[in-house]
Amino acid sequence: MAEPVLDIRNLSVNYLTPRGTVKALRRINLQVPSAKVVGLVGESGCGKSTLISTVIRLMAENARVAAGEIRFTGKDMQQLSPRDLRAIRGRDMSMVFQDPMTALNPVFTVGRQMADIQYRDAVSRKEKLKRASDMLSLVGIPDAVSRLDNYPHHFSGGMRQRITIAMALLVQPKLLIADEPTTALDATLEVQIIRLLKALQADFQCAILFISHHLNVIAELCDFVGVMYAGELVEKGSVRDIFHRPGHPYTRALLECDPSVIAEPTRFLPTIPGEIPSLIDLPEGCIFHDRCPRAAQVCKKTPPPEVSLAEHHTVACHCLEV
């Protein structure tokens, strides 16, 4: 396989808080091959947003990279100067943030904001606005040309989400990072946007790192999937491997709990029993052991090894050792 666009190696990130050090990410290894779509799933609070804000180096002030390395198109992101970083952001790498309601500046028109992100291009303002309205039409904003003069608060949440997606696509990046870009949308629209992303991705040949709670969205869009739990990447593999041959008990539980795959109607939605462990006082052994139906004695004592089940398919679990 050619060199991946994004190569995250052994990444650990802490948040310094008055209550103690929150070990938000621990020893993450993840690769995004060029022109492929990698999905990231996991419960709320498992560190997905932390991971991508570390990748683009826009972290919270109290965040510290404790260990590891992030390589983007071969460059070590930790070593880049602010100027080199700026040259990458919005050109080779672009991002759709999680909260669409606050992602746009409230006192500038959408057209202005979409023209400004093309500030590097030596084309006329008219041309920039034309590109902007074309992209808005593509993501399904009706009447795009006249809506360029509107301010963000004139758009609904779903429309704002589509505007932020349009902005991220507008710069034709090598890597698009999207943090739950479709969560604010209704189901039909979500499917539309996902199909659109897939089509555009094939057109532009960009890689996508895609975060979502919705497993069906991941299944539809992605080539590879990473499953995160409490700050660790517990399993990764191709979409087929993860959905048809899940190795980790957490992945299985996640798949069983997904409402869209439940075959028989039940009164109660199934859930995973137990709670996420505290990220300040981490339990010994496997991070998932106190919720795991198959936990053995060894799981409480020693961290699990990475077991490779197939090419690209690895699972961090004791129970799979042969």
Place this chain on the structure above:
Amino acid sequence: MLFYLLKRVGLAVVIVVVAVVLLYSMIHVVPGDPASVILGPRATPEMKQELHELMGLDRPFVVQVVSFLGKVARGDLGMDFFSQRPVAQIVFKQLDETLVLVLASIGWAMLLGIPLGCYSAVFRNTFSDKLVGFFSIGVIAVPSFVVALYSLLLFAVTLKWLPAIGAGESGQYMDQLRHLILPAFAIGLGWVGYIARLVRASMLEVLNENHIRRARAFGLPEHMIVFQYALKLAILPTITLLGTGIGRLISSAVFAEIVFARPGIGKLIFDSVVSRNYPLVMGAVLVSTVLFVLSTTVSDSVNAMLDPRVRERL
């Protein structure tokens, strides 16, 4: 925007009318007969009666207020009984001087305070931020008449760089400008601190907002993020403050006007209060009230121009 302006100006007119009525009632309802005050202790009852009729004080209160409002609307603020000149003429003669002083003071304070605030916010918690903070608190704490006195002593008396008193020969702009520097410095200095603090605080808040992170994620240059994307939002509270600030300054420039012996509204109000010249007090207070309302109207409109959400709300 036009709709916003119409509504906002309508509101301003209502405020002025209410203020005029309150002002008129305040002076005329309080115990003490204005006529006796004007005429002094040796006035005869006939003289008082005559003045009462002249001032319309014998008519019912409501009629008095309405006729007063009517006159005000026509620009007639009454007669000054001491100098026998129309109040409006006296007040407006002083107004130019005060307006120039206030606008010059706020102007330089904005030119310095806004960049200082931005700088502090961008380099927060560094040594230079703390230095700016220290300077700001310092100049806010010192009363402007103290600054006025000391700058007068230093630059006018000791160094003799700038003239000490007066507003300069009318028509000679360089001379007027030289006379303006020290008073404008004295009044504006505290405002530099105010503006810097306020801009810093709101800038820090805005820089933490999600859309700024998004702008950074697109690699926008830092100066564009700070001076366009963030400042347009961070400046809004400052403009509101300046709206009320300029209005208040117009009547409270009195310190600097007295210290530098400049003519002006502040000094006029001060002198006429000292001499119990009610028509003149009323005229001057009325004009400064109108200016106050005017300056808040202007600042609200500027905010509405900057922020589409404001102009669609009112």
